[in-house]
Amino acid sequence: MATLAKASKDGVPAESKASKGASKDSADHPVLMDGRRPAVWQPSEKELSSTTHRYETQGVHDSMQETDAMSLSFVRVNPLKKGPAIAQKEEKGWGANGTNALLLGPGGPSFIGKVFRQSISGKIKLQHYDATSQYDFHAVDLWTRPAIEGLLDKLKNDKYLFRPIPMLYRTWLYHEAHRQQKHPETSDETGQIRRVLSATCIDANISGGRWSPMVFMIPGSFFAACTNDELTAVIGVFGVWFMQRSGMNYNTPESYRELRFWLLLPRIAWLLFAVIRGIFWLPTANIINVIGLIGIIACVALDIWFGDKEVIAGYKFNCHYEVVKVLPNRVFICRRKGAADTENMFGHRGRVHYNISGMGTWKNDMLLIAEIMGCIFELRPFNDDDWTALCQELGQENGEEARMLFWGIDCFDKKMPDWDTYERKLKVEAATLQSKASQRPGVEAIDPDVLLEQLKNTQELLEIDKMAKNEAAGDGDEPPEDSIAARIKASAKPPLLS
DSSP states (O other): OHHHHHHTTTSOOHHHHHHHHHHHHHHHSOOOTTSOOOTTOOOOHHHHHHHHHHHHHHHHHHHHHHHHTOEEEEEESSOOOOSOGGGGGSHHHHTOOGGGGGGEETTEEOOTTOEEEOTTTOOEEEOOSSOOOTTOOSEEEEEOOSEEEEEHHHHTTOTTEEEEEEOHHHHHHHHHHHHTTOOOSSOOTTHHHHHHHTSOEEOSSSOTTOSOTHHHHHHHHHHHHHTTOHHHHHHHHHHHHHHHHHHHHTOSTTTGGGHHHHHHHHHHHHHHHHHHHHHHHGGGOOHHHHHHHHHHHHHHHHHIIIIIHHHHHGGGGEEEEEEEEEETTTEEEEEEEEOTTHHHHHOOOOOOOHHHHOOSOOOTTEEEEEEETTEEEEEEEOOHHHHHHHHHHTTOOTTSOEEEEEEEEEEEOSSSOSHHHHHHHHHHHHHHHHHHHHTSTTSOOOOHHHHHHHHHHHHHHHHHHHHHHHHHOOSOSOOOSOHHHHHHHHHOOOOOOO
């Protein structure tokens, strides 16, 4: 009785409420008496959308699996370093012939001194003896191996394979220092490139207003001729010549960024002169003269908007680099100073594996930079979009084999698989050199206790290095899956028996 009274306290029986709820549910999802759906049941829009999304996701997943199953093979451009460096100059080792053989030096082909900056457009161009693609490559490999083959899914996990990004302005600064014979003050073989990396410039893929104002001054001089004012036209032609000469004189690493600043006053002065002259002849001018005056104003305004404004907006991308570590064969781990918004504007650059960097955390301001054939490249790990774009660039479809080119730097191999092994090698060489120096005549005596401690440390390092070489011994050129994980697993102690 209490239950019936509670259910019908608002004047509506409990049975009627249940029937209303059942009718509302049956309107959305009709059911039979025993809970089964009728044969003519139609799914709701929500169920249809979820089913469609499930099929679309499955299709994308299947497409990704087909792409990952694609077979790729990379052909090495440069030969393996099996002998003296001078032996690489042979044409049969490099496969170079004709004008390409002229680029070969003691360490292989080099474009040093052949990169120039155009004074008008501000673009960096490579000028060599023959416009050939013989030395082009799609990837850079830090592992020592003659070729790379495998499925795309396997290559995506290769931590020694990188995508080369040319650092154009850094390369131009490097070549200008070579042409001007500006030698570093230190005797370190990396002194020149350290000096170039410490210079301030923009490495982002933006114009930054680094092109000459002559780009808009040339059409402005044609509009000046349309005004039918001889003095305005003569000054416009003289301005074109003056900016062309200024662009050539300021086309140096020290002055190229100051060009727009020094030419700002002449541009504004010419604009004001043309406007003032136009005030006097404008009442008697025809349509062509008016178009000429408007063209002059438009050219100067566009030059300031797309040039000087971009100089100010792109100033935040100026940066320089500090060399943190030096890897074999002129590969450098650097820290960027400045250009803090680069990742926010252009996306994440990827993270270099610990085996290569020796760093537990790869921060956003860290870069891997290499010098290849006298040119400076930033090395970034491949991501999924890079692999897709690379396959599409070569015009390959799923299921076909794509042949690509790579440049081998040979930083690591089976005997030296990671940074820790390389660091041990440097310590052993330094300790051995210091021990030999203490035995030379004329050298101040070293404390025996210090010498014994150094010898002890050297012996321990040699034993560790020998054990690492024994662990790495084996056939094949493929890099290890994860040498750090394998080392931790090998050094783990078994649990104690209770």
